[in-house]
Amino acid sequence: MSAAQGSLAWVQPVGRLAGPVLVLLILAMMVLPLPPVALDVLFTCNIALAMIVLLVSLNASRPLDFSVFPTVLLLTTLLRLSLNVASVRLVLMQGQTGPAAAGKVIESFGNFLVGGNYAVGLVVFVILVIINFVVITRGAGRIAEVAARFTLDSLPGKQLAIDADLNAGFVNEQEARGRRADLAKESDFYGAMDGASKFVRGDAVAGIIIMAVNLVGGVSLGLFQYGMGIAEAFNRYGLLTVGDGLVAQIPALIISTSAGIVVSRATYAQDLSREFLLQVFGRPQTLYVAGAVLAFLGLLPGTPHLAFLLVGALLLAAGQWQQSGTRRAVEEEEIPEAEEDALAEVTWDDVPPVDVLALEVGYRLIPLLDRQRDGILLQRITEGRRRFALEMGVVVPPIRVRDNLQLKPNQYRITLKGVEMVRGEVYPGRVLVLDAEEEYSGKAGHDPLTGTFGLWLPEEDAQGDEAALLPADIIARHMEAVYRAHAGELLGRSELAQLLESVTRSTPGLVEEVVPRVLSLSLVQGLLQNLVNEGVSIRDVRTILETLAAQGARTQNLEELTETVRAALGRAIVDRLFEGAETLHVIALSDAVEVRLLKEMGEEGEALISPQLSEAIIEGAQVALGEQMEEGYPGVLLVQPSLRPVVSRILRRGQVGMAVISFAEVPLEKTVEISNELRLAA
Secondary structure, three states: OOHHHHHHHHHHHHHHHHHHHHHHHHHHHOOOOOOHHHHHHHHHHHHHHHHHHHHHHHHOOOHHHHOOHHHHHHHHHHHHHHHHHHHHHHHHHHHHHOOOOOOHHHHHHHHHHOOOOHHHHHHHHHHHHHHHHHHHHHHHHHHHHHHHHHHHHHHHHHHHHHHHHHHHOOOOHHHHHHHHHHHHHHHHHHHHHHHHHHHHHHHHHHHHHHHHHHHHHHHHHHHHOOOOOHHHHHHHHHHHHHHHHHHHHHHHHHHHHHHHHHHHOOOOOOOHHHHHHHHHOOOHHHHHHHHHHHHHHHHOOOOOHHHHHHHHHHHHHHHHHHHHHHHHHHHOOOHHHHHHHHHOOOOHHHOOOOOOEEEEEOHHHHHHHOHHHOOOHHHHHHHHHHHHHHHHOOOOOOEEEEEOOOOOOOEEEEEEOOEEEEEEEOOOOEEEEEOOOOOOOOEEEEOOOOOOEEEEEEHHHHOOOOOEEOHHHHHHHHHHHHHHHOHHHHOOHHHHHHHHHHHHHHOOOHHHHHOOOOOOHHHHHHHHHHHHHOOOOOOOHHHHHHHHHHHOOOOOOHHHHHHHHHHHOHHHHHHHHHOOOOEEEEEEEOHHHHHHHHHHHOOOHHHHOOHHHHHHHHHHHHHHHHHHHHOOOOOEEEEOOOOHHHHHHHHHHOOOOOEEEEHHHOOOOOEEEEEEEEOOOO
16 A cells, blocks of 8 residues: 555545544533633634635535535534634623733734724624624525525426437436436525524624623623723623634635625526626726726816826726727737638538427426426336337437427327327326216317227226226327337347447447448348338347348348248247237238239239239238137238238338238147138129
C-alpha cells in the first residue's frame, strides 16, 4: 500500500466523525464556559464561515450544486446561538472588569463600528435585524416556498419525460436513473429550504431577545451587585451587549443573503458574477442612456455636480468600451466563414429520425403514463415487449411515448415508421369487461389482441371480474397487436446486428460461417422477416444459421431457403400450433383447388394466379376455418411444400387468421388427420 493510500485510509474515518463531533462541540459551548481568547477565535471562524458560504452561493451554477445548504444553514444558526450564549455568560460574569471582558472581537465591534456609543450601536443592531428579518429572510422564505410548490407540481411531468426518453431509447437506464436522482434531490432541496428559512427568522428573533436579556441582566448586575451608577452600568454593559449583538448579527446577515441568492437564482451555464455582468452591463445602449441622464442631472443647478458627472462619464465610457468590443468581434469575423454558416443553416442533423414505433395519447390519458400516480401503461408496454421477445425471438425497438393535444382527450394512436396504424379510445375510471352479461349496459369495446367484444363499465361494477381490462391494458394490448401484425418491419439492420452479435457470443464462429461467406446480410434479414411475418419464432436462431450454412451454397433463392428453414424448425412450428397434441387435425386443400392452383401457377408461380381464384380461395378458407373452430380444432391448413408460400400469402392478404404449414414441417412421430377441406366457393 502506498503512502497516499495509507493517509487516505486514515482520512476517511476521520471525515465521517467530523460532522457528529462538530455538532457536539457546538452544543457543548452552550453549557461549558469559554475563555475570551477561545471566544475571539470562534467569532472569527463564524465570520469566515459566513463569507465562505456566501462565495460558494455566488459561484454555484445551479442550486443543486450546493444541495447541503439547508444543513449548513441549521449548523451556522446553531453556531451563532451557541456563541451568543457563551458571550452572554462572559459579559454577565466579567463585564465589570472592562470592555475586553468578552474578548477583543466584541470590544472592537463595540468601539470601532459604532464609535463606542451604545445608543448608536442599539440603533444599528435594530436596523440590521429589520433588514435581515423583514426583507431578506421573508423574501427568501417566500421564494423557497413557491419554488418547493412548483418543483413538486412539476415532478410528475419531468418524471414522465424521463420515462418517455427511456422508452424511446434517447437515454439508457443509467442516465435515466441519474436524472431521476437529480429530480429527487431537487424536490428534497427546495422542500428543505422552505423549512430551513425558518431557522434564519428564528435566529433574528432570538438575537433581539438575547440582546434585551443581556442588556437588562448586565445593567441589573452593575446596579445591584457591583454598585455602579446607572449611567456607568448602561455604558459598560450596553457597549458589550451591542458588540456581542453586532458580531453575531453580521454573519447572520451574510448567511441570509446566501440563502436568498441560492433560492432566487435559476440554472446558469456560468457563475452568478459573470451572468450578472453580462446581463446587466452587457448592453451599450442602456449604459449610454443611464450615463446621459446622470450627466444632465449633474449640470442642473443645486445638484452634486462632481458625483453625477463622474458616474455619468464612467457609464458613457463603459458603453463606448462595450460597443467597441462588439464591433471588433464583428470585424474579426471572416466573410468566407459567414458564407459557410449561411450555407450550413440546414443540415441532416436538423431532420429528426422517424420513430419506428410511437404511441401518442390525449391529455386525459397522461396519468396512465405517470408512475408517480400509479400509472401502469409503460409497465404494461414493457411486459408486452418482453413477452413478444421470449415468444418470437424479436426484440421490439424502443417505443416513443408522448402526448398529442390534437387527439381527443380519451384517444390514442399508434404509428409505425411515422404512419398511423390504429387509433383507439379508452375511458379512465372504467374497465372493459369481456363477454359482459346482458344485465349490464355500457359503451361497446373489444380486446385489440384477441378481438373479443366487451362493455366499458365502471370499476365498482366489475370488481372481482378476472376478464376485466384496464385502459392501460387495452392500449398496451393494442400496441402488442400492431407489432405482432408487422413483426417483419421491426426486424431492421440494427436489430439483426444485435441478434447476430448475441449469437456470436454464445456460439463463436457460426455467424462468420454464414454471413458473408455463404449468404449476404440482406438475404438473411429477408429470410428472418419471412419467418416472423408468418408467426414463426426465430428464438432458435442457432438452428436457422446451421441450416443456412448447410443449404446456402445450394441455392440463393429466398423462398426456397425460407421453406428449407421452416422444415428444420418444423417440430417447433407444429408444437406451437397444436400445443403438443399427438394427432394433428388439419384443413387440407380439396383436389379441385390444388389442381387449379398448379395449373394457373405454371412455371411463373404466383404471378399468374387470377384474382378470381384468389378471392375464391379466401372465401373457401373462411368457411373451412369456421367449421374447424366449431369442432374445437386449431385453424391450420396443410399443403404440399411447393404451394405453401403461395397459399400463405393469399390468405394473409385476405386477412384470414389461418396458419399454413407444409408436409415437410410435420414431424415423423405425429399423426395427421384431415378434419375439413378448403373448397372453392360456388
